[in-house]
Amino acid sequence: MISFNKTATLTATFAAALALSACxxxxxxxxxxxxxxxxxxxxxxxxxxxxxxxxxDSAQKTCRSKQVIIVDDKVTYNGILDERTGRMVGQAGAVIGSIFGTGSPDLSRSDDYEYKINFRCQ
Known part of the structure; x- marks a missing residue:
């Protein structure tokens, strides 16, 4: 049988781990x-x-309870291949992977897209 202190400690540890993973x-x-x-x-x-x-999300965090008004924005693609070619290669890889049961190749990186915004809070 687990004592109350151990249960409370386990619960607190789990909650802290969950909070950190969310961050x-x-x-x-x-x-x-x-x-x-x-x-x-x-x-x-x-x-x-x-x-x-x-x-x-960053803009909303800055504005807190005020509304985010985007003044201008720009999307930049920084992928290995150009955007259209990368999409076609990904789709072809998915088809081939499903035929052979190997899965599809992932050519994307965590920094492929940049979305720059200028905004104000109102």
């Missing part, structure tokens, strides 16, 4: 304050959607 899975981009109450941040990820979400 690691949500990358935070640095935010730079610019003139005229505007800010700049860049989200980086392996897909365009994730990069956009990372940038918007």
């Amino acid at each position: 690691q899975s949500t990358p935070s981009s640095p935010v730079i304050q610019r003139a005229n109450s505007t800010y700049e941040t860049t989200g980086i990820a392996d897909t365009k959607v994730k990069a956009q979400q990372n940038a918007i």
Whole structure:
């Protein structure tokens, strides 16, 4: 039988590990304050959607309870191949992998997409 102290310690340890893993899975981009109450941040990820979400999450964290107003934005693709070729190679690899049961090759990197936004809080 496990005593109350051991159970409490195990629960606290599990909660701390869970909290730390949540922090690691949500990358935070640095935010730079610019003139005229505007800010700049860049989200980086392996897909365009994730990069956009990372940038918007950083902006929302900066604005707290205020609304994020994006002044301008820019998406940059930094992949090994150009974006269209990389997508075609990935799709062909998925088809071949499913035929031979080997899985599909992953050509993406965690920094393939950059989503830079300038924003203000309102």
